[in-house]
Amino acid sequence: MKRTLFLSLLMLTTCGESAPAARPEPPPPAPDLVQLSIVGTNDLHGHLEMLPLLGGYVARLRSVREADGGALLLLDGGDMFQGTLESNLAEGAPIVSAYEAIGYDAVTIGNHEFDYGPVGERSTPANPNDDPRGALRARISEADFPVLSANVLHREGDTPLGIGELPSVLIERAGVRVGIIGVTTEGTLHTTIAGNVADLRIAPLADTIAAEAQRLRREERAQLVLVASHAGGRCERGTEPLDLSHCDDDEEIFEVARALPAGSVDVIVAGHTHQYLSHFVNGIAIIESGSYGRAFGRIDITFDRTSGRISNSRILPTRDLCDEAPPEGDPASCRRGPYEGEAIMPDPRVASLLAPAIEAASGRRSELLGVVLSSRIETERAEESALGNLFTDLMLAGHPGADAAIINGGGLRADLPAGPLTYGALYEAMPFDNRYAVVRMTGAELSAILGAIAGRSGSYFSLGGLRADVRCEGHERVVMLTRANGSVVAPDASLTVLTSDFLATGGDGIFSDLASARPSAFILEDDPPIREAMATALRARGGTLSRGALIDARHPRIRYAGGSRPVRCD
Numbered sequence: 399m400k401r402t403l404f405l406s407l408l409m410l411t412t413c414g415e416s417a418p419a420a421r422p423e424p425p426p427p428a429p430d431l432v433q434l435s436i437v438g439t440n441d442l443h444g445h446l447e448m449l450p451l452l453g454g455y456v457a458r459l460r461s462v463r464e465a466d467g468g469a470l471l472l473l474d475g476g477d478m479f480q481g482t483l484e485s486n487l488a489e490g491a492p493i494v495s496a497y498e499a500i501g502y503d504a505v506t507i508g509n510h511e512f513d514y515g516p517v518g519e520r521s522t523p524a525n526p527n528d529d530p531r532g533a534l535r536a537r538i539s540e541a542d543f544p545v546l547s548a549n550v551l552h553r554e555g556d557t558p559l560g561i562g563e564l565p566s567v568l569i570e571r572a573g574v575r576v577g578i579i580g581v582t583t584e585g586t587l588h589t590t591i592a593g594n595v596a597d598l599r600i601a602p603l604a605d606t607i608a609a610e611a612q613r614l615r616r617e618e619r620a621q622l623v624l625v626a627s628h629a630g631g632r633c634e635r636g637t638e639p640l641d642l643s644h645c646d647d648d649e650e651i652f653e654v655a656r657a658l659p660a661g662s663v664d665v666i667v668a669g670h671t672h673q674y675l676s677h678f679v680n681g682i683a684i685i686e687s688g689s690y691g692r693a694f695g696r697i698d699i700t701f702d703r704t705s706g707r708i709s710n711s712r713i714l715p716t717r718d719l720c721d722e723a724p725p726e727g728d729p730a731s732c733r734r735g736p737y738e739g740e741a742i743m744p745d746p747r748v749a750s751l752l753a754p755a756i757e758a759a760s761g762r763r764s765e766l767l768g769v770v771l772s773s774r775i776e777t778e779r780a781e782e783s784a785l786g787n788l789f790t791d792l793m794l795a796g797h798p799g800a801d802a803a804i805i806n807g808g809g810l811r812a813d814l815p816a817g818p819l820t821y822g823a824l825y826e827a828m829p830f831d832n833r834y835a836v837v838r839m840t841g842a843e844l845s846a847i848l849g850a851i852a853g854r855s856g857s858y859f860s861l862g863g864l865r866a867d868v869r870c871e872g873h874e875r876v877v878m879l880t881r882a883n884g885s886v887v888a889p890d891a892s893l894t895v896l897t898s899d900f901l902a903t904g905g906d907g908i909f910s911d912l913a914s915a916r917p918s919a920f921i922l923e924d925d926p927p928i929r930e931a932m933a934t935a936l937r938a939r940g941g942t943l944s945r946g947a948l949i950d951a952r953h954p955r956i957r958y959a960g961g962s963r964p965v966r967c968d
Contacts (some may be wrong), residue, residue, distance in 0.1 A: 430704045432572045433468030435459055436624060436697045440474060440669030441689035442493065443481030443510070443811070444829070446752050448691030449496040451719050451729050453745030455694065455737055456500055462738050469571035472501060475669025475686065476508025476582065476628030479537065481811065481829045483759040483822055484752075489514045489533040492755035494540050499748045504567055506580030506626035507534070507547045507559075508669060512590040513830060521831040522593040522899070530594040531561055538562035546580020546626060548610050549601040559598075566610050568618045574701050576622045577614030579607055579663075583629040583650060583670050589808065591832075592903035603629060603650070604657035611662040621706055622699070623663050627651060630671035630686045639678050639713045651686075655679040664708060665697055676713045683713050693718045726815070763822030767936040772944040775814040777827070779807035781858050781962070782955060784948040785827060786810055789932065790862025791948075793896050795939070796931030797834060802844065802864045803896040806906050807857035819943075821933060828929045835902030836921040839912065842889035845877035847908055852877070852958055852965040857906060861955050869959045870967035898928060 437456060442448070460470040474497070479490025497505065514533035515521040523530050538545045539562055548565035551558060558565065566579040583589070584600045607625055614620040631649035633642070645652065651668045660681060668675055668686040675686035676695060685695030693716050700710040720732035730744045777785040789810065790803040797803075812826040845866075851859050852868040852875055864887065867878045879887035887893070899922050902909055912919060926934075959965050 430702055431709060432574060432701050432703060433463060433466055434572065434574065434576075434622075434699045434701055435463050435468070435470045436665050436667070436685075436699065437470060437472045438475060438626075438667030438685045438687060438695040438697075439472075439691070440628075440630075440667065440687055441477045441508070441672055442474070442479075442691045443477055443689060444479055444485030444490070444493065445482055445690040446484050446492050446496060446755065448719060448729050449493075449500065449752060450744035450746070450749040451732075451734075451742070452691060452694065453496075453500045453748040454742040455717070455719065457745060458738050458740055458742060459696075460501070463572075467572060469574075471503050471569075471571055471576065471624070473578065473624065473626045473667040474502060474505035475626055475630075475667045476506045477510045477669060478505065478508065480510040480513045481690075481826070483763050483825050484755045486514075486829060487759055488755060489517070490537050491540065492752055494537050495751045496748050498542050499751055500745070502543045503569060504544045504546055504578045504580065504626055505541075506628050506669075507545060507550065507563065507582050508628040509583060509586040509589045512586075512594045515591060515594045522591055530596075531559070535561040544578070544580075546578065547582060548579055549581045549603060549606040550586065551599055551601055553597055553599045556599075556601075566614060568614060568620055573703065574622060575618070575620050576624060577611070577618060577620030578624045578626060579610045579614070580626045581606055581629065582627075585650075586628075588905055588907055590905075591900055592905060593899075603627070603654045607654065608658055608662055611658075615662075622665075622701070622708070625663055625666045627654070627666050628669045629654065630668040630673055631675055631684070632671055632673050633675055633677060639676055639683075642677060642679065645677065651675075651684060652679050655682045655684060658682065664699070664711070667695070674716045676716055678711075678713070683711055685713060685716070687716050692720070759822075763820060763825070765821040767819045767821060767824065767933055768940045769819045769936050770942045771814055771816050771819055772942055774816050775943075775945055775948070777807075777810040777813055779810060779857055780855075782860065782949060783807075783810065783858070784945045785814065786858065786860030787862065787948045787955065788814075788943075789828065790860050792932040792935045793834075793928060794863050795935035796928070797836075797896055799894065800836070800863065800896045801893045803862040804901070804908075805860050805898065806901060806908075807859065808906070809898065809900070810860075819936065824929065824933060824936070828932070830898075830900070831927045831929070832898035832900050833925065834923040834928055834931070835897050835899045836923065837895045837897060837902060837909070837912070838919045838921075839893055839895055840889065841879055841887040841891040841893060843912060844887075844893055844895060845879060845889070847912070848879075848956065849875040849877045851908060852956075852963055855964050858963075859908065866956045868956065868965055870965065873967050875965055875967055899923075 463470045516528040516532040544567040545563050547563040611623045629650040631651045632646045634644035666684045672689035683697045687693040687695045696714040698712045702709045724732035775784045793803040
């Protein structure tokens, strides 16, 4: 009876009240393991036509990572801007807009980022008030992603560039604290226009990276450290990530990786050498993806939140955006397979952003120069090439009265396709606004320069107007110069030699000794750029031009003892 009464009273006291609200279920604990994909690009050199398609790939992979609770990090290894009409006409501004839309997390400064010089048409300062890095300063101020440079410093005081760049940045993705450092090759001061970097120095990469990585881990509590590096290496493409037998051990980024303290850096996105890398060196995953926006690299990391360490790191094969070479100027229509289970289409938002730059350049790009090429004119940076010979001949045609012309292999950027030659094709083959430099020297001085070049490997220096025979006499390299009629150039003969302002002011170091001994031997001209003088010479020439008329393997313009460089006489 008492029990029945108690239950009745309990019912009376509760029926008039609403049931207590159900408490929300606590969120499931974050998984211990998180997937991070690091995607790297490098050396775009203004080829903005590839960016909508890259944007499609990045968007697909980003959605996959977000679906599994992970994240994508997108880095660039430098040399973004200089190289095409579409980019150069606006000094790289279209690239900044596209990179923002694609969602880059950080980029580093490459040596060619200094090529534009001041804002405007001139690529070097015309007066003391001109900012030699004005164009780069403008691009950095526009970017909503960090532009990194830890090792480019002022010569006096060792202060940073001070144009808005950062040495490193800390970001958080999927709950993981990631530090990113930017560095640039130690050869920068000799591989850009000297007048724009005369007040700078380059700090050693390994020391800079090690110190900044230690700071990021200690002070910023970074759990991962990535490096965006405009310094690279060389390996035979297709080797296994752990197989370094086909790699050049003394390449810059490999030496840097081996010099870093164990565990200081996890990933390096490399650049500068335009090679394909997908290798582990000293426990560091290194990727590099060729050039001109044709591919990207990828590293997948499994990060353990509990231990705060990487539990697995995997380098995927470099991914070409197109399965075959895209139609000229139309990568959107190239054949490509699915990626992460889906067909990839160009990002329409990126394409829309770039359309004005492409339209602005279209008229000039399609301008005919009046010459028809019967076959493709190829470039080759390490040996004599038809393109190098053509360019030195055109330099002489544009500057009558000179005896010889010299141009460096690094100034040759693309082949000239067969058919009617357009200004756009010429521009891509020589995108730099270098001006003429006129050098007065003797036959002996030119012979000494060509002899020094013969003793080293690397970039080939094309010669026009004269021929050279390099041979050994005892332990010495001896160079005999001859003219087109076969007459020998005497050691005391006075010569007028054409080259670029890049080489004349210290680029690649071939004129350094002469410049120190006789600075008055050099005259730097203002206008026109060498490329424009070459275009004028082509219009005056007209007709058909064949590769066979430019290069003959049996009669090279520079004949080396043993057949190739370097010529060793010891």
